[in-house]
Structures are given as structure tokens and as C-alpha cells.
Amino acid sequence: MAHIVTCVYCKQRFDRDKFPFIQVSARRYAHQECSLTEDQKKSKEEQDKEDLEQYIMQLFKIDYIDARIRKQIKQYREEYNYTYSGIRKALTYFYEVKGNSIEKANGGIGIVPYVYQNAYNYYLALWQAQ
Numbered sequence: 001m002a003h004i005v006t007c008v009y010c011k012q013r014f015d016r017d018k019f020p021f022i023q024v025s026a027r028r029y030a031h032q033e034c035s036l037t038e039d040q041k042k043s044k045e046e047q048d049k050e051d052l053e054q055y056i057m058q059l060f061k062i063d064y065i066d067a068r069i070r071k072q073i074k075q076y077r078e079e080y081n082y083t084y085s086g087i088r089k090a091l092t093y094f095y096e097v098k099g100n101s102i103e104k105a106n107g108g109i110g111i112v113p114y115v116y117q118n119a120y121n122y123y124l125a126l127w128q129a130q
């Protein structure tokens with residue numbers, strides 16, 4: 001059964017079983033994302049970006065993010081509308097949860113678009129199980 005609620009901030013209707021939400025008051029809900037202020041969103045994004053870069057450096061055992069990976073991240077953000085944390089989760093999912101080898105990566109993160117949705121579903125299910 002779906003639990004359709006209306007976000008108090010963006011006024012969109014959504015199924016609270018399918019999206020992270022917060023309960024504003026007894027019968028009022030909001031997307032978790034919408035509940036953040038502009039400043040919070042910005043600093044969260046900065047933090048997410050840093051976390052992603054740290055993660056990639058750790059993953060590939062490199063000291064800096066090279067131009068190629070930067071370009072891939074930029075492309076995923078602009079063309080696919082992916083988030084920094086979503087990209088990080090896609091990589092975590094592919095390499096840690098699924099245990100794939102880093103050897104085939106050729107020093108890039110080209111795998112992201114192929115696993116993004118599966119990773120999203122995986123982490124959403126985990127979140128819902130809590």
C-alpha cells in the first residue's frame with residue numbers, strides 16, 4: 001500500500017515509502033531534501049563532494065582527482081542529474097557491496113551510470129528497513 005503525502009515545502013505529492021521524508025507535525029510531511037535550508041543544502045553538497053573525492057582517492061589509491069575523473073563527475077552531475085552522494089553510493093555499491101575488482105576500472109568511474117539505479121534501489125531498501 002502506498003502512503004501518498006504532500007510535501008509541505010515543494011507541495012509535490014510523493015509516496016513516503018519510496019522517498020526519504022521527515023514528519024513535520026502530526027499529519028504533515030516533507031521530502032528530507034526539501035526540509036533543508038538553502039545554506040544547509042549548499043554545505044551538504046560541498047561536504048558530499050569532498051566525501052566523494054576522498055572516497056575515489058582511497059578507492060584508486062591516488063593523491064588527487066585527475067582531469068578525467070573530474071570530467072566524469074561533472075558530466076554525471078550535468079547530464080544525468082546525479083548527486084555527489086549518489087555517485088559515491090554507486091561506487092561503494094559496485095566495489096564494496098558487489099565486490100567487483102578495481103582492475104577493470106582503468107582509473108575512471110565510467111561504471112557509475114550502469115550501476116546508479118541499482119545502487120539507489122539498494123540503499124533505499126536499506127533505509128526503508130530501518
Ligand SMILES: [Zn+2]
Pocket residue numbers: 007008009010011012030031034
Ligand atoms: Zn518536497
